[in-house]
Amino acid sequence: MCGICGYISRKALKLDELKNMNDTMYHRGPNDSGEELFDAGNDYQLGLAQRRLSILDLSMLGHQPMHSCNDRLIIVYNGEIYNFLELKKELSDYPFKSNCDTEVILAAYLKWGISCIDRFQGMFAIALYDRETKELFLVRDRIGKKPLYYWYENENLVFASELKPIMAHPNFKKTIRRDVIKRYMYQQCVNEPDSIFENVYKVEPGQIVKFDVKASQKLSKWKYWDIATVYHEMKSKPVGSYEEAKTELKDILRDSVKKRMISDVPLGAFLSGGYDSSLVTAIAQEASSEPVKTYSIGFNEEKYNEAKYAKEVANHLGTKHTELYIDEEAMFKMVDSIPKYYDEPFADSSQIPTMLVSELASKDVTVVLSGDGGDEFFCGYNIYDNVAQAQKLDFLGRMTYGVCNIPPFKQMGLLEKLPFRVQVVAGNNNPLTKTQIGGATYISAINKMLPESGIPFKFPIEDKYNESNWQERRMLLDEDTYLPGDILCKVDRASMKYSIESRCPILDVNVMEYSYRLPHDYKYSGGVKKRILKDIAYDYIPKSLLDRPKVGFSVPLDKWMRGALKEQLIDLCNSNYIKRQGIFDAEYINEFIADYMKKGDGGSGTGSNYSRLIWAYFVFQQWYNFYI
Numbered sequence: 005m006c007g008i009c010g011y012i013s014r015k016a017l018k019l020d021e022l023k024n025m026n027d028t029m030y031h032r033g034p035n036d037s038g039e040e041l042f043d044a045g046n047d048y049q050l051g052l053a054q055r056r057l058s059i060l061d062l063s064m065l066g067h068q069p070m071h072s073c074n075d076r077l078i079i080v081y082n083g084e085i086y087n088f089l090e091l092k093k094e095l096s097d098y099p100f101k102s103n104c105d106t107e108v109i110l111a112a113y114l115k116w117g118i119s120c121i122d123r124f125q126g127m128f129a130i131a132l133y134d135r136e137t138k139e140l141f142l143v144r145d146r147i148g149k150k151p152l153y154y155w156y157e158n159e160n161l162v163f164a165s166e167l168k169p170i171m172a173h174p175n176f177k178k179t180i181r182r183d184v185i186k187r188y189m190y191q192q193c194v195n196e197p198d199s200i201f202e203n204v205y206k207v208e209p210g211q212i213v214k215f216d217v218k219a220s221q222k223l224s225k226w227k228y229w230d231i232a233t234v235y236h237e238m239k240s241k242p243v244g245s246y247e248e249a250k251t252e253l254k255d256i257l258r259d260s261v262k263k264r265m266i267s268d269v270p271l272g273a274f275l276s277g278g279y280d281s282s283l284v285t286a287i288a289q290e291a292s293s294e295p296v297k298t299y300s301i302g303f304n305e306e307k308y309n310e311a312k313y314a315k316e317v318a319n320h321l322g323t324k325h326t327e328l329y330i331d332e333e334a335m336f337k338m339v340d341s342i343p344k345y346y347d348e349p350f351a352d353s354s355q356i357p358t359m360l361v362s363e364l365a366s367k368d369v370t371v372v373l374s375g376d377g378g379d380e381f382f383c384g385y386n387i388y389d390n391v392a393q394a395q396k397l398d399f400l401g402r403m404t405y406g407v408c409n410i411p412p413f414k415q416m417g418l419l420e421k422l423p424f425r426v427q428v429v430a431g432n433n434n435p436l437t438k439t440q441i442g443g444a445t446y447i448s449a450i451n452k453m454l455p456e457s458g459i460p461f462k463f464p465i466e467d468k469y470n471e472s473n474w475q476e477r478r479m480l481l482d483e484d485t486y487l488p489g490d491i492l493c494k495v496d497r498a499s500m501k502y503s504i505e506s507r508c509p510i511l512d513v514n515v516m517e518y519s520y521r522l523p524h525d526y527k528y529s530g531g532v533k534k535r536i537l538k539d540i541a542y543d544y545i546p547k548s549l550l551d552r553p554k555v556g557f558s559v560p561l562d563k564w565m566r567g568a569l570k571e572q573l574i575d576l577c578n579s580n581y582i583k584r585q586g587i588f589d590a591e592y593i594n595e596f597i598a599d600y601m602k603k604g605d606g607g608s609g610t611g612s613n614y615s616r617l618i619w620a621y622f623v624f625q626q627w628y629n630f631y632i
Contacts, residue, residue, distance in 0.1 A: 006068070007032030007500075008080040008152075009164035010052040010131055011173070012044055012140050012215055017051055021174055026053035028168035031345070032082075032500045033057045040069045042078065045138050046217045052131060053169075054080040057503055059269055059371060065102035072110040073099050076135050081106050082165055083128030083150045084507065086263035091123060118143075118212065121228050125263070125513055129165060129207070138217040146229040147377070147511050148196065148209030148488030151496055157203045159222050161215045166497075167347035170204060171631065178632060179203075182587060185349075186458035189450045189620045190443065192351040195489035198459070200348045200627075209488050229513075231484050232468050238520035246536075249526055253518060254540050260512035261287040261373065269370035272297035274361055274506075275325070277313030279384070279534060279541050279550055280375025284509050286321055286544035288373055295324040299365040299372070301357055302329040305560065316549050328364050335360070335559060336568060342623060343630035345501045351620040352490050353559045358498040366502035376491055377510035380482045381519040382534040383527040388475050392528075394429060394441045395474040401429035436464035439478035446617060452592045453621070476524055562615040566601060569622065573597065576625040585628065593621070 007029030011017065022039045033055025044050040054068040068080050085091070088105035091112060098111035105126075112120035113132060118141055127149035132141045142163055144152045154163040155170050164170050171178060179202040188194050196206040207213050210229035215222055227233075243249040261284060265271060273285045275298040289296045298318050302311025311327050318325035338356045346355070365372050379385045394401075404426065408419035419427060428442050440462040447461050463485050471477040492508075499506040509515070519527075526536045541550060565573060577597050582590035600614055 006057055006080075006082045007055045007165040007169075008053065008068075008082050008129060008131055009162075009169035010050070010080060011160070011162040012048055012050045012133075012217070013160035013162070014047050014049070015160060015175060016049040017041075017174070022051045022053050025164070025169035025172045026055055028172050029055045029164075029166055031503055032165060034503050036064070036067060038068050038080075040078070042133070044133070044140075044217050048217050050078075050133055050140070052078060052080045052133070054082075057370070057505065059084065059267055059505060063102070066104040066106060068106060070106050070110065072114060073101075074114075077110050077113060077132060078135070079106060079110055079130065079132045081109060081128060081130045081132075082152075083126055083130075083145065084264075084505070085109065085124050085126040085128065086260075086266070086512070087123075087125040089266075119228075121212065127507070127511075131163060140215040140217075142207050142213040142215075143228075144207040144209055144211055146210045146513055147483070147492070147516065149492055149496070149508065149511060151493065152207040153199060153204060154207060154213060155201075155204045156223055161223070167199065167201070167204070170201075171347075180587075180632070182456055183458040185587065185624070186450050186454050187461055188349050188351075188624070189453070189617065190446060190461040191485075191489070192616070192620055193490045193493060194348050194350075195463075195485050209484075231480055232470070234517060235480060235520045236470070238517050241521055242523060243518075243521045243526075246526060249522055250536055250539055253515075253522075253536060254543070256512070256514050256518055257283070257509060257540070258287055258291070260509040260515055262291050263512075264373060264507040264509050265291060267371045270297070270368060271371040271373070272299060272365055272369040273323075273373040274298075274365065274375070275300050275314045275318060275323070276375070277310045277315075277317050277550075278375065279538055280378030280510060281314075282317045282375075282545055282550060283378075283537060283541040284373050284375045285317070285323060286541070287509075289321045289323055290544070295322055297365075297368055298323040298325045299361055300325070300327045301361045301364060302327055303357075304329060304331060313549070313552065317545060320545055320549060326364065326368070328360075330357070330360055332560075332564075332568065339569070340626075341501070343627040345497050346493075346627075347497075349620075349624040349627045350493065350497075351616075351623040352494050353561055353619055355494050355498055356559055358494055359501055362499045362502045362504060362506075366504045369504065371505045371507060372499065374495060374506050374508050375510060376495060376506075376508045377487065377516075378534060378537055380479055380487045380491075381510065381516060382537045383475060383479060383524075384534045384537075385482070388478060388528065388533060389531070390441060391439050391474045391478045394432065394439075397429045398432070398438070401426075401432055404430040405433055434462075434464070436466050437462040438466060439474050439481060440466075446614075449596065449614070449617060453588050453596065455589055456587075473524055475528060561619050565615050565618050565622070570601070573618070573622055576622060588621075 009025050026039055035058040036056035039053040042050040052069040069078050071078055085105040088108040091108050095111040100107055121143055127145045129150040129152035130143040151165055162170055162173050181202050184194050184198045194200050196208045210227050212228055213225040273296055275281050275285050300311050300314035303309045335356050338359050432441050469477050469480045495506050529535050577594050579590040582588050
C-alpha cells in the first residue's frame, strides 16, 4: 500500500519539485520513497514517484519506481495483487529478483501486454510507462478500491493517489468546478469521474487511461471491467439451487479471505458486530492458527453504539479483541483533520468513527480486513426496502401525476396538497433515476443555496443497466457510484491517515461476479436482506448475536450542529465571507441556518433531518478555508 504520483509533460520539473509532490503523501507510505525523471521523447519529460508502506517483501528489492529486467518498463503502483504467487508460477521464465507483486505486474505486462490487467485479482492504482511504445498507462482496479486522480490540460498529464500532490505541482491553479457543488451537497461526496477542480478527474473503477506521446490525440480511455456489462454476462449463467449457491459462495469467500491474509506485517480486522465484518472475521479466524486481532470503537450514546455486539461476536469467535469507547471530545478532534486527509469536500460523517477505529488498529497492525461491499452486492441497505415498495406503487404514482397535471387540477396545485409520501411516488417520473426516490426538499433547499446551475443531483444513468427489478438496478447504481465515491473513499483516506492498509474480501472479483449469478431472491426474500450472506454467517455465529436492526457508523450531527459546532457554523455563515467567496447565496444560507437553529431551540423552524445538509455545507467551508 502506498501513494503514487508523477507526470508526463513538456514542462519539465526538477527532481526536488517531484519529491515535494510525493512527500505530501507521507502518511500513505512512511517506509520508503523514490522519485525518478526520464526522457519520454517528443520533448516530453516523465516523472514517477512513490511513497511506500511496506507490506510484502519488506526489503529494498520492493523499492519503486521499479524497472523491468530489460529496462523497457517503469512502474509506480499502489495496492495488492492477491493472486500474484499463482501468476508468478505462470511467469517462471522471468528473472525475478524480489518476492513482491510489483515485479509480477511488470513480468505480466511483458508477456500479455496491457490485457494482463484482466488476470489480476486485487486492488490497485497503477502507472506504467512503456519505453518501447512511448505509452503511459494509468489503471484503477475494478471497483475503485484504490484512488487515482489525473490533471489533464494542454496535452500535459499529472497524476496522483490523492489531490495533494497535484495541488503541490508548481503550475497547478486551484480553480473550483462550481458545477459539481450541488451534487456534492446532495450526495455528500464528489463522484467519479469528477473532482472539485477544473481539468482534474478520477480514473474510474475498472478503467484504463492511456497517454501516447506519439499520437496526435494524446489521451484515450476505456473500461476493461464494466459493472453493467459483467452483470448481464454473469446473469446469463445462473446458479442452480440455493444450497449449491450457499456452498459455492462460502468457498469463494474463504479463498478471498485467505488470500487477503498474506502479509509480511501484522494483520487484524475491523469488527462492528454487523453481518459483513463478523462473517469476514469468522472466516479469517477459521483460517488462522492464532487469535485474529479485532478492533471496534464504542460510543456512550446507546443509539450509536454497536461495540457491545462486536464484543459478543469476538468472544464467540475467540479473537483477540480491542475496543475503545470514544467521547465527543475525541470525535471533535477529528473534525479539523477532514479536509487535510480527504482533499475534496467529503461529508459522510461516518468518516470520523472510521478514522478513530483506524487509529486504534494502527497501534498493533499494518493490515486490516473489513466487510465493505456486502450491502451493495447482497442487498443490505434499508433503501432497498423503500425501492421495492416504490416499484409496487409506480403505476399508481404515474396515474396520480397524470391526473394532477390535468389543467384544472394543476391550476389548483392538487399535487402539492397530497400527503408527502404520495407526492414522492407521483413525482418519481424520470425513467433514468427511478430508483433514486425522494430528495425533493433537499434539492429545493440546495437550489436556493447555490444560484448557479450544475450537473444533475441524481445519476441519470439507470437505463444502462437494462434491469427491470428496481432493487437490482439500485444495487448496480450503488456499486457504480456510492460504493467507490463514498464508502471506499472514506475507508481509504481514514485508514491511510494512520498508514494502515484496508482489505475487502467481499470485493474480490470472484465474489462480485458470483453475486451477479445469484437469483435475486437469494439476496432479498420476504423482506430479509442479505439472505445468503446471513445464512453463511449463521454457520459460524449464532443468529441471536447478529439479528438486530442495522445501525451503521453514525455520529450525532444534529446535536453537534446545534451545540459544540454551533459557533464555528455561525462563523462560516458570515455574510461578508460568503459574498467574497461568491459561491453560495449569503441571504438564504443565513435564513436557512437561523431557521435550523430555531428548531433546535424548540421552535417550528427547519427540521433535524436537515442536519445532513448543514454538515455538507460546514465541511465544504472547512475544506475551502484549508485549501483555497
